[in-house]
Amino acid sequence: MPHVTAYKRFAAGEKVPGRKPHIVVDTVGLLVAVLATPASTQDRVAARSLLRRMRETGGERVSLVWADGGYTGPLLDWARTTFAW
Helix, strand or coil: CCEEEEEECCHHHCCCCCEEEEEEEECCCCEEEEEEEECCCCHHHHHHHHHHHHHHCCHHHCCEEEECCCCCCHHHHHHHHHHCC
């Protein structure tokens, strides 16, 4: 089963102010899904849309997701319940 890692870049370092990309790559760094949100959107809110998008574009084989500390709170329980990860 492939594993994926969610990355985000800090809005302060963006070349386009006011936007924040959320990126999912597999364990070898290949792009799986991307979602751009306003910089004011909390990571854990954007993550639900990002994970749904990943699942729709071929992520049904995913069994484990690693994410940084911005993706916390009820998101973990939601992902376990919704996707059985």
